[in-house]
Amino acid sequence: MTSKNLSAGIDVGSTTAKATLVQGKQCIATALIPTGHDMAQAAEKVLTQALEKTTFTRKDLVYTVGTGYGRHGVSFADEAVSEIACHAKGAFASIPETRVVVDIGGQDSKLIWLSDTGSVVDFAMNDKCAAGTGRFLDLVSETLGVRLEDLGGISLKSQDPCIITSTCAIFAESEVVGLRSRGTAREDIIAGIHQSLALRITSMGSRRGFKKEIVFSGGVAKNIGMQRALEQRIGYGILLPDEPQLLGSLGAALIASDRSR
Amino acid sequence: MYDKLLEVCGFEPEEIAEEMPRIERALRIIGIDETGTEKAVAYINQYFDPELIGFRKLRAVAVRELANLVLAREENEKVVYFTPTMIGGIESFMLSGDNQGDVYCQSPDLLLWMALGGIFGPWSLIPLLEAAEENGMRAGQAHCGAFQFKIGALAKEVIPKPDLLFTMGGMTCTQAGGADTLAHELFDIPVAYVDGTDYPEGDTWPEISPRHITYAAETMRRCEDRFAEVTGVKISAEAQKEGLVGAAKTLRPLLGLTEMRRKDPVPVGFQEVVLSYYLGVLPMHPDNRKRAIEATGMMAGEVKQRVENGQGIAPKGTPRIFFSFPPLSDASLIGMVEKLGIVISGGGGMNLTAVEMKPPTIPAWEERSIEGIYRKGFWHNGISGGQAFLEQCRYLKVDGVVVANTVCCRLFNPCTPLQKELLEKELGIPVLALESDVYDTRNYSTERLRSRMEAFAEIVKETAVAKN
Numbered sequence: 082m083t084s085k086n087l088s089a090g091i092d093v094g095s096t097t098a099k100a101t102l103v104q105g106k107q108c109i110a111t112a113l114i115p116t117g118h119d120m121a122q123a124a125e126k127v128l129t130q131a132l133e134k135t136t137f138t139r140k141d142l143v144y145t146v147g148t149g150y151g152r153h154g155v156s157f158a159d160e161a162v163s164e165i166a167c168h169a170k171g172a173f174a175s176i177p178e179t180r181v182v183v184d185i186g187g188q189d190s191k192l193i194w195l196s197d198t199g200s201v202v203d204f205a206m207n208d209k210c211a212a213g214t215g216r217f218l219d220l221v222s223e224t225l226g227v228r229l230e231d232l233g234g235i236s237l238k239s240q241d242p243c244i245i246t247s248t249c250a251i252f253a254e255s256e257v258v259g260l261r262s263r264g265t266a267r268e269d270i271i272a273g274i275h276q277s278l279a280l281r282i283t284s285m286g287s288r289r290g291f292k293k294e295i296v297f298s299g300g301v302a303k304n305i306g307m308q309r310a311l312e313q314r315i316g317y318g319i320l321l322p323d324e325p326q327l328l329g330s331l332g333a334a335l336i337a338s339d340r341s342r
Numbered sequence: 343m344y345d346k347l348l349e350v351c352g353f354e355p356e357e358i359a360e361e362m363p364r365i366e367r368a369l370r371i372i373g374i375d376e377t378g379t380e381k382a383v384a385y386i387n388q389y390f391d392p393e394l395i396g397f398r399k400l401r402a403v404a405v406r407e408l409a410n411l412v413l414a415r416e417e418n419e420k421v422v423y424f425t426p427t428m429i430g431g432i433e434s435f436m437l438s439g440d441n442q443g444d445v446y447c448q449s450p451d452l453l454l455w456m457a458l459g460g461i462f463g464p465w466s467l468i469p470l471l472e473a474a475e476e477n478g479m480r481a482g483q484a485h486c487g488a489f490q491f492k493i494g495a496l497a498k499e500v501i502p503k504p505d506l507l508f509t510m511g512g513m514t515c516t517q518a519g520g521a522d523t524l525a526h527e528l529f530d531i532p533v534a535y536v537d538g539t540d541y542p543e544g545d546t547w548p549e550i551s552p553r554h555i556t557y558a559a560e561t562m563r564r565c566e567d568r569f570a571e572v573t574g575v576k577i578s579a580e581a582q583k584e585g586l587v588g589a590a591k592t593l594r595p596l597l598g599l600t601e602m603r604r605k606d607p608v609p610v611g612f613q614e615v616v617l618s619y620y621l622g623v624l625p626m627h628p629d630n631r632k633r634a635i636e637a638t639g640m641m642a643g644e645v646k647q648r649v650e651n652g653q654g655i656a657p658k659g660t661p662r663i664f665f666s667f668p669p670l671s672d673a674s675l676i677g678m679v680e681k682l683g684i685v686i687s688g689g690g691g692m693n694l695t696a697v698e699m700k701p702p703t704i705p706a707w708e709e710r711s712i713e714g715i716y717r718k719g720f721w722h723n724g725i726s727g728g729q730a731f732l733e734q735c736r737y738l739k740v741d742g743v744v745v746a747n748t749v750c751c752r753l754f755n756p757c758t759p760l761q762k763e764l765l766e767k768e769l770g771i772p773v774l775a776l777e778s779d780v781y782d783t784r785n786y787s788t789e790r791l792r793s794r795m796e797a798f799a800e801i802v803k804e805t806a807v808a809k810n
Contacts, residue, residue, distance in 0.1 A: 150793070165797035189793075200808075201801050203772070206794055288759055 087137055088144045088341050090333025091124050091158060092167065093151030096187035096215070097300065098123035099330040100131035103338050106174070110134040111327050120151030128157070144341035146333040150188055162336055164329050165193055165204045168298050171332030173199035175322040178294040183282060183311060183319065184328075185301035187215045192286045205285040211250035213281040215301045220250060221274050224257050225267060236271040236306030243273030253277065275310035283314040295319040298328040344369060347379045350386050351405050351461065352398030352637075361406070368409035372500050373469060374462060385463040389673035390614060391655075396641025397614050403634045404457040404621050410630070411448050415502035419444035420573045424508035425518040426452040426488055445573045447625045450501050451488040455781060456624070458491075459671020460617045464783040467671055470494030471782060478524050484750045487671075487781025489521030496529055506572045507531050508565055513538025513558055514721045516752050534568040537561040538712065547726030548697040550716045552704065558715075559708035566708075579707050585625075592622040592634045595642030597694070602645050603687055604738060607654020608662070610645045612686035613676045619692040620670065655685065661741040661806035662687040666731055666761070667748050667780050674788040675778060682799035687738045695719060695733045724757025728764040735769055741809070742802035743773045749785040772805055774798040 092099040093116060102110045112130035116123045124147065132138060139157075147155030148167040155161065164184075172179045173195060182193040189208035196202050207213035211220070222229045236242075243260055246253050253274070260270050283291075295315065301307050302325035312318055322328060344366055348358045374382070391397060414421045426449045458466045471487060473494035479485040495501040509522035519535060526533045538558030566577045599615050622638055648654070665686045669675050679686060698717045702710040716722045719730025728745075735743055743765050747758040758775045765773045774794065779785040 161796075163793060163797035163800055165793075166800050200804060201797070203766075203801075204794070204797060208790060208793070288763070 086143060086338065086341065087141045088334050088337035089128060089131070089142050089146070090167065090330040090335070090337055091128055091145065091147045091152075091155050092149040092164065092327075092330035092333055093120050093124050093127075093147065093155060094149040094164075094186055094188070094329070095151075097326065098127040098149075098151070099327050100127040101327055101330040101334040102131050102135060102137070103331075103334040105338060106335065108331060108334070111324065111330070113326060116151065120154040121156055124151065124155040125157070144337040146337040146340070148329055148333040159337070160340065162333060165191060165201060165206075167329045167332035167336065169193050169195055169199065169201045169332065170335050171328035171330070172296040172298055172322065174331065174335055175328065176294060176296050176320055179296045179320075180292040181286070181295045182328075183295060183297050184299045185213075185215050185278075185282065185297075185307070186299045187219075190214050190282050190285075192282070192289075194289060194292075203289060205289075207281065207285060210281075212246075212253060213278065213285075214250075215299065217250045217253070217278055218274070218301065218304070218307075220254050221257060221271065224254055225261070225270065227267070227271070230303070232271050232275075233304035233306035233308075235268050236275050237268075237309065239266070239268040239272035241266075241269050242276055243269050245270075245273040245277040272306060272310070275304075275306045276313070278307065279310035279314045283311065291315050293317065296328075297321050298325045300326045302326070343376050344379055346383055348402070348405070350383055350392075350398070352395065352400070352402040353405075357402075364413065365405060365409050368412040371412050372408070372458070372466075373498075374466065378462060378466060381465065382462040385673065386461065389677045391611055394610070394614060394641055394644050396637050396639070396644055397618060399637035399640060400618050400621050400634060401461055403626070403630050403637060404453075404461060404624075406630050406633075407448075407453060407624060407626055408457040410446065410627055411450060411453055411501055414446040414448070418446040420506075421446045421448075421502055421504040422506045422508070422569065422573065423447075423492070423504040424449050425510055425515075425522060426455075445575055449624065450495060451492045452620065453624055454491040454495055454501075455488055455671050456617065456620045459781075460621070460673075464669075464672040464674075467491060467781075468784070470498065470500070471784070473497045477528055479521065484752070486515070486517045486521070486750050486752075487779065489517055490782070493521060493525060493528070496525060496531075503529050503531055505532070506569065507533045508569075509533055509535055511535045511537030511561070514715060514753070532572065534565045535561065536565055547719055547722045547729060548717065550703075550713060550722070554716065555704060555709050555712045558712040559704075559706065562708040562712065582707055588626075588631050588635075589623055592631070592638050593619065595638040596622055596692075598642050599645055600688065600692070602642075602649055605649050605654075607652070607656055607658045607660065608685045608687065609648040609654055611655050611676075611680060612665070612668075612688075612690070613673055614641075616668075616670060616690040616692060619690070655680070656683075660685050661802050662738065663742040663744060663802060664731065664735045664738060664740045665689040665744045665746065666727075667691060667746040667751075667754060668744075669778055669780055669783060669786075671781060672783040672788070675786075675791065678788055678792060679795055679799070682796060684742070684799045684802055687740050688734055689731075689744075691718075691720070695730050697730070697733075720754065724754060725760055725764070727754070727757060728761035731761065732765055732768050735765065735771075740771070741806040742771050742798065743769070744776050744798070745773060746780070747775050747777045749777060749779045750782060751780065772798065772801045 086105045090101045098116045100112045110131045112127045145158045147158035147161045148164045152161040172182045184191045190213045192205045194203045471490045474490035475481040477497045510518045570576045720727030745761045748754045762773045762775045
């Protein structure tokens with residue numbers, strides 16, 4: 082391989098840091114690690130891990146774009162680009178029919194509307210209340226003593242999902258404790274939480290509306306229960322890329338590749 | 343302790359020597375200590391254009407007027423306040439220092455907001471907000487920060503209790519009357535109301551019903567009688583006119599600046615223009631009014647020179663946005679936006695629309711004032727505000743719009759989604775609804791808004807490139 086056209090996208094989120102390396106438009110390596118307390122260090126580390134999967138070194142990078150909440154802490158990046166632009170770019174590259182991206186991250190959730198050519202035409206964000214974020218699911222898994230990755234599968238067993246407030250994660254957690262003390266089935270509580278989160282997220286898009294294809298990105302996209310709850314609210318199926326957590330860093334890498342020309 | 347501060351505020355050395363004792367006394371009453379002064383100097387240096395001498399001189403006018411307000415009781419026979427949403431005949435009278443006799447007239451809400459927020463930084467207003475919350479305007483109930491400044495300042499005895507307080511009933515703002523009634527209950531301040539109605543029938547702007555105008559104008563006449571009763575000074579049409587002429591002389595150069603902001607490159611920052619505009623509309627002591635007229639004239643001359651030299655605050659061709667009501671007591675949000683490769687061309691409630699500039703339909707002074715209020719669009723109702731924004735956006739030829747969802751403003755807040763839809767549909771450019779607050783900086787965080795502002799700036803730049 083030659084070093085020509087090697088670009089990197091580094092997505093430093095509140096929970097995980099991701100790196101994607103591309104040559105031209107071709108993804109050649111990725112890495113994902115927990116962010117931890119030091120975002121700059123996480124950026125360094127995740128890039129190193131991605132490079133270790135190739136024959137390249139840091140010197141071979143032509144252009145690097147940082148994104149995510151820690152984007153301004155990626156000291157070695159040539160540019161910081163918002164996660165909105167990067168998720169849109171990554172989703173459109175993975176699934177060119179993408180018109181709406183639903184991204185549920187650890188710290189916020191977003192809806193991004195794309196044009197037929199992949200440009201961002203509008204977006205909506207919930208970054209004020211944890212009830213609309215992946216952090217809400219963290220709280221629930223801790224409260225119920227269920228592993229985060231098991232929430233989706235368990236919720237699919239529910240026959241009677243609970244109704245849970247969608248306005249505040251703290252109040253919702255209290256509700257969960259109350260339901261548990263009354264002996265409510267675990268799967269019904271978790272399914273109720275997914276529905277509550279789905280309501281919160283889809284309500285952000287109620288004025289502009291949803292349009293096919295809808296792509297689910299971010300770590301929460303791996304939760305099948307969440308996907309089903311969103312589909313139920315929206316009224317039709319949503320698509321899942323191969324690596325939903327890496328869409329942001331992929332988009333960043335593709336933007337870096339564009340800039341390097 | 344205040345020397346450096348007064349220097350960055352445009353005071354000359356001899357003015358500092360002469361005026362320091364009085365200003366120092368006022369600032370001590372407000373509670374601006376050494377730390378507050380250092381923070382103010384850093385804030386001014388970080389966020390405002392240091393080269394515009396006219397703007398610095400205008401800041402000096404604001405400091406002097408702040409001292410006039412704080413020391414009003416000991417320096418004047420009578421003190422009268424009016425609410426900042428009261429933009430009409432009484433206000434125009436109060437703008438005229440020469441006609442006030444020994445009556446000090448001021449809108450403390452507006453002056454504290456602009457002078458404290460614009461010079462000493464948003465943190466200087468927090469003690470006033472908290473004092474209001476301890477005195478009836480409970481936290482978490484979406485009270486307007488502007489009225490909290492006044493109630494808090496009265497509670498902390500930062501400003502004197504007035505002999506009369508003019509406020510608005512249902513017209514323009516739903517919170518003004520309630521907050522000023524609280525001032526009556528808490529501090530035994532006599533309150534007089536200009537009453538009126540918002541437009542429940544909806545989107546009739548720019549048609550304004552004469553019935554709405556005459557009703558509100560009649561209540562305004564009653565307030566004028568009350569003013570005469572309390573102060574012994576009769577509000578004449580001549581006095582009102584003179585007040586308006588004084589304000590117009592201050593504002594005329596600033597309206598010229600609005601026109602100059604259409605130039606490419608944009609020659610002056612949004613913050614400097616908006617802050618100057620609001621400082622210019624404040625009532626002032628006659629000496630201060632002369633200084634304000636001189637300062638805005640100087641500022642306009644400096645900006646004109648930049649236009650002639652092709653100088654700008656951003657490179658030529660930088661995309662422009664309209665920002666409906668940005669925070670004005672906190673420079674950090676505008677400061678952040680203007681570093682994202684876009685410039686703010688207009689907004690802040692200061693651009694005149696064609697509807698506003700039409701001749702009045704009813705000649706009587708009070709009716710003309712009331713009609714002027716409704717013509718503003720956003721005082722008519724929120725949808726009309728959107729239409730007024732639309733007109734301004736077209737005039738300014740902007741590439742994007744931010745409609746601020748001012749969290750604690752019950753007038754503007756509910757209309758933001760409708761305004762966004764209207765502007766998107768009519769202009770075909772990106773429109774962002776942004777949760778912030780014009781007054782109370784505790785309702786948002788510039789850092790939290792960074793992500794969406796950066797994303798919005800990216801979309802605006804991309805759209806502008808595609809358009810050109």
